[in-house]
Amino acid sequence: MHKDNLFKEGISLTPQDLIRYEHTLKDLIREFLPFESYSLFFPRPPKGQFRAELTFEFNPANGQLNLPLQLRGRPMCYFIARGVQIEDHEAVAPYLEGLASSVLEKMLLYKGSITDSLTGMATRDYFMSKLVKELDLIQNCMMPTTGGCKDPGIPTFSGSVGVVLLDMDNFQRINDRYGYQLGDNIIADVAARISKAVFESVVCARVFDDKFAFLIPDGRPKACARLAEELRALVESVPVEDPVTGDLIRISASAGYANYPQSLSGPHFKRSAGEQARVLMRKAAKAVATAKDYGRNCVFAYSDILKKGGKVLEVLPLQRLALSIGQSVDAREGGRFLVWSPDYQSGTHARITEDERISGSYPTMYKAEVVIIEVQEDIAFAEILHLSDPAWPVTEGDRLTMLNEKDSFFDAQSGPEASTGPQRDIVTGLYNYKEFIGRYSRMRQNMDRFSVAVLRLASNPAENRGNFQKLTDAQVQKVSSRAETFFDESCMGGRYSLNSLIYFFPHEESDAVMEKILRLVRECSADFEIELAAGVASFPFLNYRRSEILDNCRKGLDHSLMLEKPMVAQFDSVSLNISADRLYVDGDIYGAIEEFRLALLADSDNILARNSLGICYAQVGKPEQARKQFEEVLAIMPRNIMALYNLGWTCQMLGNRDKAREAYEKCLELEPENVFSLVRLGVLAEQDLGLDEAEKYYLRAAELKGGDSLTMRHLARISHARKDVNKAREYLHQALNANHNDAAAMNMLARIYLESGEDPQIAEVLARQSAALKPGKDQFWETLAMALEVQEKHEEAAQVRARF
Incomplete structure (x- = not known):
């Protein structure tokens, strides 16, 4: 377990803590000790000893100070400061060591404030703060593209975050029967096993008595499902025996997870990061509740609740x-x-x-x-x-x-009309849903042209006092009565739901139906103060079958709910855009491609659809097709910044750097503070024009809003190329402060530790974290193998190299 009985409540600082908060440690020590550069060193204890003894050492010739960091008499590591000037180092040594110990005390207090004393995991408050920060970083660094697509080539944040909740099953029964002390022991044991099993990058927290939460950076649904199932199986395998009675106790847990942005819908994205974090947690909790309801000891995704929960x-x-x-x-x-x-x-x-x-x-x-x-x-x-x-x-x-x-x-062909009489809604006199669908399914079969409209009450009558159904029925009855006054007799109406009506217009085109629906919506608003939203779809339209028109009508209704009054939308190219965006957010890029292509068939001048289609092509590794889409956008709208930037991106993917540079420069002409174009121009300058020119672009970007987090790693790479290791280290720490999951920055910092001959343990920790975050990067595993070999851990290094 992450506990140490030497300190109060079992919380202590570990070497990993000092590495994690190295930048903070440096800033605190600099308050009383000026220096030019620094590093940490964790000496190995001599054989037969548990800890290494640390002594104060200062070399006046080169100004290097080895400052022992000890917490309550426990040696931790050396803080090696370079460029130090001390006149009487023997006299000031006790004071410097005391001040260094006070720095560790501050860090211990901070860790205690964010750590659950029983499990060593994070507290709920800390977990929520990390989740809010993660969402905030994602929002700030998303590219300005449809669907929130970001540029994967820029060192920014993942477009996805996963939250897994784990809740012990029937745990109160164990507390009631065997006592809370045994219950606490079980919780602590489970937490210790979990903490050892998960990656360093996963934030683990105890959010309530027997409930745990896990924040997974870059947490795609598959990764969350895998972790949730591993945790569930781990809990089930924990052996528990009551020391008093000798009873063997079987424990289990239910898990649920939700993903950002997949589990959130349109209105949620208008909220702050703090609000979105709470919504995401609530959705994960809903998934856990569904797993409990399904029999416990299982895993449920929020996205599966509607499908099968x-x-x-x-x-x-x-x-x-x-x-x-x-x-x-x-x-x-x-x-x-x-x-x-x-x-x-x-x-x-x-x-x-x-x-x-x-x-x-x-x-x-x-x-x-x-x-x-x-x-x-x-x-x-x-x-x-x-x-x-x-x-x-x-x-x-x-x-x-x-x-x-x-x-x-x-079977719509043989149902309702076989009965003695048509089944009608008693409020409106229209057909009920079952009757309407049966008749509609039969009537449309051989019809060459028809339209369908769905109308929904845009406001919720429950917001007013009184009976919800009574108020809804009264409003729907007024709408249907008014529609009857000017809809043709051939029009067939039905009660689609308690707050919705549906109409079938045989042989009518959508434009004529749109006029009628707009009139109905306006009259209901003016005469009854009833606000309606309506979607209209027609056959024929593109290559849609007759059976698909009702679903198109629903998509048109979704479209209408995003409009200003009157909220009436005809299923068209824009409706397909909205549908495609939803598929993209859900991770179905190929489904989004098909919808965007249909949107362009409906309207070849749909700029958003063409831009989005290009982005999707690039995402699935088809840059040439993506380039063509962006060029077609620019042929219609030469000053479209989104298309210009994305054209530069795809040209860069295709190796045409001159064309890419030209596109980025045009972006800057239209928008001088376009951070992403500046960063991209810096990358191109590194390849063609030299480090000085690249540095100018990066520094210019760093001065703009959001630019610091995008440029620090690039600036570190330039400093490293110039052999300025200390400056490179400083930039990398700033990069990790801005994005604690920047795997490439971790890997580069690990390489610097290895190249400079400093403590390989720090390099190992950093390399492990980077490889865990990006397991597909072979160079990250190579760095880890190098760190292990330096420590003579040759078998582990060989196992790591076998992975790539």
């Missing part, structure tokens, strides 16, 4: 259900789900017994198909569309699996 909370009259999913997990009206019983969830498995009988389990049996008709914050209401067997009813606790409309086993 919902359940039936209550069976209501009139074929209605209350579900456990709501706005908090992005549930939407019109969403369809299959309902199944957890008692019949096993997959197909069969075998022949000894007496030649067939034995085994059966595939999951689905009870029903349902559609969401109303969504609230944490729950939704659904209507049953189809029962597989009337004798097998839906019951409380049944599970949900999201279903695409095209995969529905509800």
Whole structure:
């Protein structure tokens, strides 16, 4: 465990702490000891001794001072200061050593304030501060491109962060039965094992009694899923025995995770980094709660809750259900789900017994198909569309699996009209959802032209006092009555959800329908003070099938919610942009490419779509195709900075440095404070024009907002090339202060320690962290192998080299 009984509450400083806070340590010592350069050195103890003895040493000839750093009598390391001037070093030695010890005391106090005394992990407050900082850094360093795409060639921050929460299962029962002392021992043991298992770059915290949180820089969903499952398995494997009764206690944990930006939606990105951090934690907690509900001792992603984590909370009259999913997990009206019983969830498995009988389990049996008709914050209401067997009813606790409309086993061709009469909504007189979908599915089959419109109440009647459903019904009834006054008789209407209406316009084009919908929206606003949002989609449009028009209409509705009043949108190129951006944020770059291409088919002058398509091509390793997109944008809009910068980027990827330099320089002509172009020009200058010219670009960028974090590593590289190791070290520390997960800066600093013959242990720690952050970089593993070999750890070095 990360505990040391020498100090109060088991918290002490470790060599790793001194390396991690080396820059702070340097600043504190400089307050009482001027020096030109410095380094840390951790001497090895002589054989047979636990610790090395440290002595004060000063060499007046070269001004080098070896200042022992000792905490409460415990030797830690030497702070080697160079360029020191001391007249009577023997007289001042005790004072300098005392001041150095006080520096360590300050650092110990700080560590104590951010460390949980039982586990040695970080506290919740510290964890949240790190998460907020991480999100803030990402926001500040994202490129100004659609979807928040950043330039991967600039030393900035990852566009993704993962949060994993781990919650012990039924732990209060252990505390109640065996006592809190045993419970604390279990928590401390689990925390110690976890801390040894995770990478140094992962921030581990105890956020409540038996709950842990993990912050994963560059935490893509796959990395979070892998870590969460490893932690779950680790907890399950911990042996626990009650020393009093001898009982063997089985422990387990449930885990959930959420990712930034994938788990956040549009409105969330308008909030501050602090607010976004809390939203992300809440979503991860929702995933843990779903894992608990699913039977505990399992892992759930926030993104999977809507797909397979919902359940039936209550069976209501009139074929209605209350579900456990709501706005908090992005549930939407019109969403369809299959309902199944957890008692019949096993997959197909069969075998022949000894007496030649067939034995085994059966595939999951689905009870029903349902559609969401109303969504609230944490729950939704659904209507049953189809029962597989009337004798097998839906019951409380049944599970949900999201279903695409095209995969529905509800037979729209033979359903509603087979009944004795049409099923209508009692409030509006329009068809209910089930009846409307059945009729719409049949009527559209052989129709050459038609349009669909969905209207939703833009304001929530629940914000006013009174019964939510009563207020909603009153507003929807007014909207449907007004629509009836000027919609043609051929138009078919339906109740799409509690707060939405849907209309089918046979043989009508979208422009004519848009006029009617705009009139309806304006009249409802003026006469009833009812604000509506509406989406309209038509067939034919591009290569979409008839069955896809309703989904296009939903995308048009999403588009409308982003507009000023009147909030009416026709499914078009912009709607496809919005849909593609969502796919990009979710990590589906190839899906985004297809949507952006469709957006350009709909409107070849869609600048945002073309820019975004180019960015996606570059992301998937197709720079030539990306270059063509940016050039086409500039043919339409020569002063488009986004396209100019991205053209420079792709030309640089293709090796055409002159063309790249020309594009970046045009960016600066239009926007002199474009930090990213300055950094890129600096990189090109290093390759072609020399270090002095490159340094001018970097220093100019460093003076601008956000430029310091982008340029420090580049400036360090220039100083290192000039053999100015001390300046390079200083720049690298500044780079790591700005971005504590800058793997390349860590690796360069480790190399400097090795090249200068200083403590190889520090080089090893830095190299391990850089390799953990970027395991695909062979040069980082090579640095680690070199650090191990210097310490004569040849077997470990060979194991490291075997990895690349």
